[in-house]
Amino acid sequence: MEATEMASPIPTTLKRARAGLFVVFLAQGAGFALLVSRMPTIKDRFSLSDSDLSLLTVALPLLAGIATLVTGSLAHRINSQVLLRVAILLEYLALVTIGYADTLAVLLPGWVLMGVAFGTVDATMNMKGVALQQSYGCSIMVGFYAVYSLAGIVGALAASASVASGLSLGLFLTGAAVVLAIPLLATGPWLAAARIQRPTEPTTTTTPTDAQRNRVPWLPVVSIGVVLTSAYFIESSASSWGAVYVHDTIGSTQAVAALAFAGYSAAMLLERVGADVVIRRLGAPTVVRSSALIALVGTALVVIAPVAPVAILGFALAGLGLCVIAPLAFAAAGRLDDSGVSVARANSFTYVGFLLGAGLIGPIADLSSMRIAYVVPLVLSAVVLLNARRIVGPTAAHDVAMRDGVLSPWK
Template sequence: MTTVAMRRGRGALGFSFFVQGVTFALLVTRIPAIQDRYGISDGLLPAFLAAVPVLAGVASVLTERLVRRVPPSAVLRWSQPVVLLALLGVGAGSDMWHVALALGVFGLAVGALDASMNMLGVSLQRTYGRSIMLGFHAAYSLGGIVGASAAWLAAHEHLGLFASYAPAVALLLPLALLGSRFYADRAPATAPAHGKDTKDTKDTNTAAAAHTGFRLLLPLCLVMACAYIGDSTVSNWSAKYLQDVLGSSEQLATVPYNIYMITTLLGRAVGDLGVRRLGAVTVVRGGTLLAAGGFAVVALAPGAWVGMLGFTLLGLGLCVIVPQTFAAAGRLYPEVSDAAVARLNIFNYVGFLIGSPLVGALGDAWSYRGAMLVPMALVLVTLVHARSFGPEPARYGGGHERPRVVDVGRGGNEV
């Protein structure tokens, strides 16, 4: 039975996902304007862009240690305003070192934000006892659509970066701080036996998890990286592919990413219902086949409209994999789910770093049609590890299993 505090916590966390979607979209959709403002050369731009996920990965590692001392809600409460202010800093500077500093702060803060948001989402789903994780990521997709639309409007009106970022930050920052009052952390641990305090118990559980080496998490790490290779392929290459390979107009080439975001939102909006009715394994397998089919359609498309059909299938398929990967990590390690989520979150950035350069290099050396088959094959890796998403232990060899809670909703005494 849900309580008022749980419902408020769910709403507040959903809004946090929405704010992050808006913020990230405002940054990535105006990269050409950022490049022009600061005079960043085409050769130097990849270094700037790569620095953000690298620093985010570092911050995710640090967050794993930080949440042993403070609750994830505290990390999220203060990292989200820093991300928003860093975005404003990107638009406010005048010299190259200004934007380098702002992007550095953005990367570190966004790593802590992504990790803590998903920690809270996993623990809240376990408290609810049913799938709600896809709904949080649907809020992120909605924020991405809103942010991209706002960026398009600002570019259409020829607004500078600061003028386009300031209204969003002025509106979202106080609302995010207000909503952070209602974040719902995990229930406190029960009193330990033999006089041990909570901190001793947490350290014991963390040490036990470290002893297992998080081996059960490795298949999910691979799935996460492959999913983000697919996602970054769409984000970075859909427009170029439609225009240069399928012969679309420049205006039509901007459509696939919007379609991808909309179908991602729709798929996640109904995905939780699918998980409740069919189970996570079935939903993930279906999403994987849809995504792989989408890449195949894109690779074989005779024209732009068929190509857009492929990107539509991609959005519907890929959208379910990442949220369910975080949820599965929480089920595998219910007692140390925060650490598991933080480690898994690193492979978000690994996939992002690999995907775009990989497709670009293959496209230049071979063909862009052929390059689209590579993320298709990588996404299909999820089918091999689909058992990791189920309530029963997935066995990948002797000695790799550990006892864990089967009921996703039973875990109020997480530590």
């Protein structure tokens, strides 16, 4: 391909689709944060025990993970654009239902709907993001996750403000749902340009490579899934247990301990803002290996930290290193087949990692100590580093073009 052809401007339809996906990632990140940040209100309203609340907390990612497994196929039976828009509106309907629920008979169906809709949106938006990145011909996926991270922080702050102002859960979630639904409806038609291809049936002229892509094999997805499970285990251990570790094991105050996950999240957000540009300039292989090494150093600091600042720095480095792993892993899954099914399957491994991270650190700490329990994230950081090649593969042609100055990294 001629350099002038490769440097051609990005079509307006693709730019609009990218903007539309930014809105989806924003709405998804905010929706989840709005709910989990008001969990204490739900606990008090229904007089739930800690065990009851744990069951509800675990049910969300479990339901979402199950939903992602069928989303890949469903997106080809139902127009993916329609599926995404309907699913995210159902997610906000679930939020409103949960907000006004006054009995378990109302809460539980809303909770199930939230989990299923969240997983469907999660898988579909990643499928569309990967498809759009392939149309762009350069890295744009990490930017979507930057918006997701920012939305989570804003959603949590909004939830905190709603509690401080005495706003009821129902009014808060309804108001937030309406505010977020407006841009979703307005930009929804733009997503049509982020097309997910339908899998084709093998024919007598199909080559062995084509037939393999049509079958969408599980084994390569599992290889990518190992990396995603490891990364999300580390993230879940930081979000669920980081503050407990810094407070109980290192002996800091609760105020300082709260900075553990804050440092992790802030570092992840800051790095994601510019990561796409760095990937375009240096290439995905270099960025992934460097990031995985940073995450390994960070988790090692957490394990050996003698004082709180060292542990908080470790959590921040872990967030800095892991910020690109999920977006690039989904991009790798997208290279396995053109239909997006592999992306949806890979997405299910994120929930496996989240559940294991939240569920295993505590029991391991009970049997030994919290410091020993955090050796598990350290080992999994090494797993991510050793398997980094699985989520980059051969250097893509557009990466070579980037280094030769053919493509503009600012498109």
